Amino acid sequence: xxxxxxxxxxxxxxxxxxxxxxxxxxxxxxxxxxxxxxxxxxxxxxxxxxxxxxxxxxxxxxxxxxxxxxxxxxxxxxxxxxxxxxxxxxxxxxxxxxxxxxxxxxxxxxxxxxxxxxxxxxxxxxxxxxxxxxxxxxxxxxxxxxxxxxxxxxxxxxxxxxxxxxxxxxxxxxxxxxxxxxxxxxxxxxxxxxxxxxxxxxxxxxxxxxxxxxxxxxxxxxxxxxxxxxxxxxxxxxxxxxxxxxxxxxxxxxxxxxxxxxxxxxxxxxxxxxxxxxxxxxxxxxx
Amino acid sequence: xxxxxxxxxxxxxxxxxxxxxxxxxxxxxxxxxxxxxxxxxxxxxxxxxxxxxxxxxxxxxxxxxxxxxxxxxxxxxxxxxxxxxxxxxxxxxxxxxxxxxxxxxxxxxxxxxxxxxxxxxxxxxxxxxxxxxxxxxxxxxxxxxxxxxxxxxxxxxxxxxxxxxxxxxxxxxxxxxxxxxxxxxxxxxxxxxxxxxxxxxxxxxxxxxxxxxxxxxxxxxxxxxxxxxxxxxxxxxxxxxxxxxxxxxxxxxxxxxxxxxxxxxxxxxxxxxxxxxxxxxxxx
Numbered sequence: 001x002x003x004x005x006x007x008x009x010x011x012x013x014x015x016x017x018x019x020x021x022x023x024x025x026x027x028x029x030x031x032x033x034x035x036x037x038x039x040x041x042x043x044x045x046x047x048x049x050x051x052x053x054x055x056x057x058x059x060x061x062x063x064x065x066x067x068x069x070x071x072x073x074x075x076x077x078x079x080x081x082x083x084x085x086x087x088x089x090x091x092x093x094x095x096x097x098x099x100x101x102x103x104x105x106x107x108x109x110x111x112x113x114x115x116x117x118x119x120x121x122x123x124x125x126x127x128x129x130x131x132x133x134x135x136x137x138x139x140x141x142x143x144x145x146x147x148x149x150x151x152x153x154x155x156x157x158x159x160x161x162x163x164x165x166x167x168x169x170x171x172x173x174x175x176x177x178x179x180x181x182x183x184x185x186x187x188x189x190x191x192x193x194x195x196x197x198x199x200x201x202x203x204x205x206x207x208x209x210x211x212x213x214x215x216x217x218x219x220x221x222x223x224x225x226x227x228x229x230x231x232x233x234x235x236x237x238x239x240x241x242x243x244x245x246x247x248x249x250x251x252x253x254x255x256x257x258x259x260x261x262x263x264x265x266x267x268x269x270x271x272x273x274x275x276x277x278x279x280x281x282x283x284x285x286x287x
Numbered sequence: 288x289x290x291x292x293x294x295x296x297x298x299x300x301x302x303x304x305x306x307x308x309x310x311x312x313x314x315x316x317x318x319x320x321x322x323x324x325x326x327x328x329x330x331x332x333x334x335x336x337x338x339x340x341x342x343x344x345x346x347x348x349x350x351x352x353x354x355x356x357x358x359x360x361x362x363x364x365x366x367x368x369x370x371x372x373x374x375x376x377x378x379x380x381x382x383x384x385x386x387x388x389x390x391x392x393x394x395x396x397x398x399x400x401x402x403x404x405x406x407x408x409x410x411x412x413x414x415x416x417x418x419x420x421x422x423x424x425x426x427x428x429x430x431x432x433x434x435x436x437x438x439x440x441x442x443x444x445x446x447x448x449x450x451x452x453x454x455x456x457x458x459x460x461x462x463x464x465x466x467x468x469x470x471x472x473x474x475x476x477x478x479x480x481x482x483x484x485x486x487x488x489x490x491x492x493x494x495x496x497x498x499x500x501x502x503x504x505x506x507x508x509x510x511x512x513x514x515x516x517x518x519x520x521x522x523x524x525x526x527x528x529x530x531x532x533x534x535x536x537x538x539x540x541x542x543x544x545x546x547x548x549x550x551x552x553x554x555x556x557x558x559x560x561x562x563x564x565x566x567x568x569x570x571x
Contacts, residue, residue, distance in 0.1 A: 003427075081565065155385070233402060
């Protein structure tokens, strides 16, 4: 099994036949698809396609259940926000009123549109993080000749995030070992404790930064000198080959994005006006 | 020729009142294995950092005297020049990991020194089996065990083939088995390579059999500096200055004090067992 950012994927997964850059490209380009699509049913189809892709890549689909609560909370927040604070238009169709709150058909429809735009992006991100390691992100950046300093800073940031989480866990366990139990305590008490976590965490981060800096200097890392020399070997890249199939996927994804934009903005496909979901919702809510 | 030399060297960190090192004079000959011992706060890490230029380049403080590497003052070196000469392994191996996989970690220093891919590959082929980290190269360095981390840290420095290796308490976070494995690797380095190795260490059991020379630091000053055997003949001084020798050595010192043993002190458990057997049979 290959350990990825979000879990484990079998080593023989077909996804590993692709170059890491293709996976990053997929994340960046396919995430734009929902932005070009207003009709929710098409975004829903995109979600299904991504799930099928996950299955093809042999990602354990059971892990998706972790994202169900997040998706539901997000959907609720979007719906409530649209109903409560998004204003109204004189032509909006009022469905009901709850005291001073008026509920409009258009706002519910818009909330569904937004939700089904965000949902594919979440699935695409989960797909990417489930099939990639931190190193893949760096390899992808280096293969398109992003300057070493930037790729290295990215790598250190990814690394530092894990370290901060680890330190946070240690600090929290130390607090709990000394009898701290937030269960049943008021929110103000919990907030105060969270602030208290920050003090040792900050001190640890400073120490980590100091050690990190020493380690970099001790191995010749410097923003001047050899590092600035025009040729710096990139050994990591020697492990990866960019195949014709990778180029084909990139061309296909780019073509799909262009086609989507042309169909949407020139020929009016994927719009809300022609949306089946919108029509069904209209018929159902205004019965 | 002295490859490292401290000449009347004093260093005081800007945040402290007392100097961390006071008037240090120390010469380390090329190819020797030197053990630096002493209690916490004795100045061991400061001494190590002064050799590879972290002090004074990365720390604020006041300096008197100088440290020389190959007869050139440390302060005069460019950082990449000094990195080629002095490799440093820190006490917390995890803190020095800056890459996503063990292999990237090993490669990082070599890339910094401007090496090409064939040379990097050649050095990896040498250093990975030497430090016994073959199965780990694809793993993230912070996910391997403590002993493996220490070996990865050592390998990352070794791959840069520095003439001087400075190890600052490399076993401080290791279990006994990992300590043995690390010192086995250091032993191989000592016997097969011509590196000068300076090890700052509390755990003397495995250090002593390898060390050609020992230095005892106390309160920022060198209290004892001698070849390993004569060094441990001065046990009273060692014990007075809070350095704790291995149990076997200490045991023979104590029974010697009581008049039951005379002769050279054993450095390892195996030597102690032999001497005890000889004593038991009335031979010594």
